[in-house]
Amino acid sequence: MDKSFAEVHRENYRRQANGYGIDEAFVSLLVESFYTKIRADSDLGPIxxxxxxxxxxxxxxxMKQFWGAIALKTGEYHGRPMPAHMKLKQVERWxxxxxxxxxAQNLEEIAPSPEAKNFFNARAQNIARSLMTGMFYDPAQDLLER
Ligand code: HEM
Known part of the structure; x- marks a missing residue:
């Protein structure tokens, strides 16, 4: 049977990621090294x-499933990031x-290529922006600032 459009897309996407040096082993390293930094950080670690x-x-x-789903379209992540962060009332924008x-610092140290570094930073920034909108957006404030 012919491959579905989704399957072809997934294969092409994964091939490009692999070309950047991104594979399951790198995703695993990324997550391990990033959370080592997070846990050692005096502001974020305790949270x-x-x-x-x-x-x-x-x-x-x-988190390995999450980044694998994003970078390699593994389809293994089934969580819901927004509610997981909405409940964190101690977290502020900074x-x-x-x-x-x-x-970004972590990628500077371990990224296999500039493309891999840009790929992960860009996605993290977009997701962070979307989480912050969910957590901190205040329509009343928005009206006041006009
Ligand atoms: C200051 C910023 C952040 C803090 C303090 C934070 C903290 C946390 C904590 C404490 C959890 C565990 C929640 C639980 O198990 O109940 C969590 C889960 C998670 N975080 Fe963050 N996070 C931050 C930013 C981000 C960003 C920018 C991303 C993505 C790029 C992200 C992706 C995730 C994901 C995918 C989960 C798992 C959600 C689930 O399926 O349960 N987080 N985060």
Whole structure:
């Protein structure tokens, strides 16, 4: 049988990612090294540890699935990021700046190519913006600023 459009798209997407040096092993390294930085950070570490507690192994697996779904279209992530962050009332906008800074710093150290670095940074920035809109957008403030 012919391959579906979705299947062909997934294969092409994955081939391009592989060309950038992105594969399952790199996604795993990315997640491990990033959360090592997060946990060592005096601002973000305590927030993550406070929520995740003993659940780090499960969180790491989930994050590998998440980035694998984004970068390689593995289809293995089935979570819902928005509600997971909406409940984090202790998180402020500047925490996202720090998160993105550590994410970029990590890629600077481990990215296999400039394309891989740009690929992950661009996606992280878009998702961060969308999470921040959900968490902090205040229509009343928006009206006042006009
Ligand atoms: C300061 C910024 C951030 C903080 C403090 C933060 C914190 C957390 C915490 C504590 C959890 C675990 C929630 C739980 O298990 O109940 C979580 C889950 C998650 N985070 Fe973040 N996060 C931040 C930014 C981001 C960004 C920018 C992304 C994506 C690029 C992201 C992606 C995810 C995903 C995919 C999950 C799993 C959601 C699920 O399916 O349960 N986070 N985050």
């Amino acid at each position: 993550f540890d406070g929520v995740i507690g003993e659940g780090w192994p499960a969180h790491m697996n989930k 925490h996202f700046d720090r998160w993105l800074e550590l994410f």
